[in-house]
Amino acid sequence: MSPLKRPVVLDNDVVSRLYSAGVLHRALQVRPKSNFRVTEQVAEEAKQWRTEGQRLAKLLRELEAAGILMFVSVDESSEVEIWTYAGLLLENRLGRGESASIALACHRGFDIAMDDSVAADVCKAMNPSVSILGTGVLLNMAVQNGLMTQDEVNAIQAKIRRAGKA
Amino acid sequence: MPVPTNVMSPSAATVRHALKQARTATGLTLKQVPSSPTARLLGYGKEEEPPDIVPRQYKYIAYKAYEMKLISFEKLAELLRRNYYELREEFEQGSQEGDA
Numbered sequence: 001m002s003p004l005k006r007p008v009v010l011d012n013d014v015v016s017r018l019y020s021a022g023v024l025h026r027a028l029q030v031r032p033k034s035n036f037r038v039t040e041q042v043a044e045e046a047k048q049w050r051t052e053g054q055r056l057a058k059l060l061r062e063l064e065a066a067g068i069l070m071f072v073s074v075d076e077s078s079e080v081e082i083w084t085y086a087g088l089l090l091e092n093r094l095g096r097g098e099s100a101s102i103a104l105a106c107h108r109g110f111d112i113a114m115d116d117s118v119a120a121d122v123c124k125a126m127n128p129s130v131s132i133l134g135t136g137v138l139l140n141m142a143v144q145n146g147l148m149t150q151d152e153v154n155a156i157q158a159k160i161r162r163a164g165k166a
Numbered sequence: 167m168p169v170p171t172n173v174m175s176p177s178a179a180t181v182r183h184a185l186k187q188a189r190t191a192t193g194l195t196l197k198q199v200p201s202s203p204t205a206r207l208l209g210y211g212k213e214e215e216p217p218d219i220v221p222r223q224y225k226y227i228a229y230k231a232y233e234m235k236l237i238s239f240e241k242l243a244e245l246l247r248r249n250y251y252e253l254r255e256e257f258e259q260g261s262q263e264g265d266a
């Protein structure tokens with residue numbers, strides 16, 4: 001069962017790792033419908049991937065159509081949201097996707113799925129009430145929900161560990 | 167919720183300083199980056215494989231900033247003007263080759 005109740009914003013690193021492992025669709029079925037969010041910045045970056053961008057963008061659209069995720073944008077009419085997003089960009093430490101994901105999570109009561117430790121630290125400092133999940137947590141939830149086997153998850157996690165810091 | 171402004175400032179200042187140094191060292195000003203309308207008019211970026219326009223010293227400093235955890239991987243990709251997913255693939259391939 002999913003231990004979390006709030007919508008989860010997916011960042012680039014989690015999307016790319018799950019997609020590269022070929023389990024993006026299955027792993028996202030752990031949550032109730034429409035409980036994942038992907039920012040337009042993350043979706044745009046995915047589209048620009050020369051080799052896989054078209055397929056990944058298509059898969060994201062299919063997941064949206066299936067009600068598994070929703071695309072979201074920074075709300076320009078929300079002063080706090082746009083201010084947080086702009087502030088993060090001006091700090092020059094995070095990318096556009098991470099900045100948007102954190103701004104949304106902090107102000108809309110979402111949790112966030114990201115693996116980057118720098119981005120996670122920034123998010124924690126901004127709003128400690130946002131839960132930060134890694135790819136490993138999502139994979140383990142998929143096992144608990146019977147969507148994947150433990151062997152599959154072990155193989156993916158071993159590959160992630162081999163990839164090191166990237 | 168108020169946004170704490172003092173949490174990241176020292177590191178951000180370090181990054182800005184490093185980037186400024188890189189630009190000074192290479193003599194590259196923002197006006198010279200071939201992504202401007204004039205540069206596009208002159209044909210930059212029209213090739214299928216865009217030329218590598220990021221100076222080596224700039225890349226080095228950006229990578230050091232990433233290694234020192236001053237910036238995220240996504241920011242590194244932006245500074246290097248690379249697609250996040252492609253850069254990650256390269257890093258992962260590099261790590262696996264290193265293991266072999």
